[in-house]
């Protein structure tokens with residue numbers, strides 16, 4: 346089959362005769378119809394994250410049609426359209442048995458190789474994965490949209506970490522793709538008072554379209570006063586930090602209401618300093634939020650009923666052979682590009 350193989354850092358090669366994946370008894374073989382290029386693929390492309398050791402087929406935001414089911418698979422059948430979770434969990438460890446599959450002790454990620462394991466991903470015509478990470482896609486959701494189910498699940502999981510009530514003021518710091526999905530997930534959960542902060546006016550415009558009632562430019566000198574005024578002079582009860590840099594983490598903590606919650610989703614910088622006194626004296630609760638744990642069905646249901654709209658987030662589509670050019674361009678950085686979706690069998 347055809348696959349884009351990262352043969353060395355910063356080099357993708359189209360292989361025409363990459364070995365066909367062979368599904369095990371608990372697996373399904375999926376014809377990959379759409380797969381998103383993730384920021385982690387772009388960052389991993391140069392070796393800086395240590396999680397994309399070549400040779401590797403990357404790609405973990407995939408959707409497609411089942412071609413084959415393993416002999417122990419009962420709940421899925423050939424021909425079904427499915428979206429794949431990126432987290433391959435064991436289903437047996439302590440965390441898995443409590444439903445916290447994102448914290449599985451034996452967690453693997455599709456399209457990642459980090460030294461402990463190598464699991465080829467979906468920048469290929471076909472991929473074999475455990476059936477438990479494949480979720481049926483409703484008819485009204487296209488395969489292209491379904492490839493974003495992973496990102497939507499991440500956003501819903503972030504919202505569930507602090508579980509805002511409908512009348513709580515919620516602030517999203519950073520309206521890149523995940524931030525915009527957090528805005529939508531908040532609205533879909535019934536939250537009415539949503540605000541967003543970003544440097545980019547175009548993204549803030551999208552945030553408003555997706556349900557933010559107030560938006561603030563991150564470089565506005567009166568940002569703090571604006572956020573405070575918007576939230577009845579108390580500050581937001583819930584702040585979602587979706588960047589993961591020193592400045593934005595600090596901002597998120599400073600802006601939260603006393604007794605409020607800060608959900609940390611972004612992690613661009615592995616280490617940041619936090620305003621400790623603000624956290625301690627204000628009794629803030631900080632939550633980490635990683636991937637998702639059981640939010641797929643909700644994500645697909647909200648995509649099907651239109652409460653979450655991913656279409657405006659898809660910036661471009663490309664074929665498998667065009668992927669290497671796109672990776673290169675995304676690595677160099679192109680403005681106004683959110684999600685690029687690869688169509689490996691188009």
Ligand SMILES: [Zn+2]
Pocket residue numbers: 383384385405406431
């Ligand atoms: Zn990803």
Ligand SMILES: [Zn+2]
Pocket residue numbers: 434435436437438439440441448449450451452
């Ligand atoms: Zn586990």
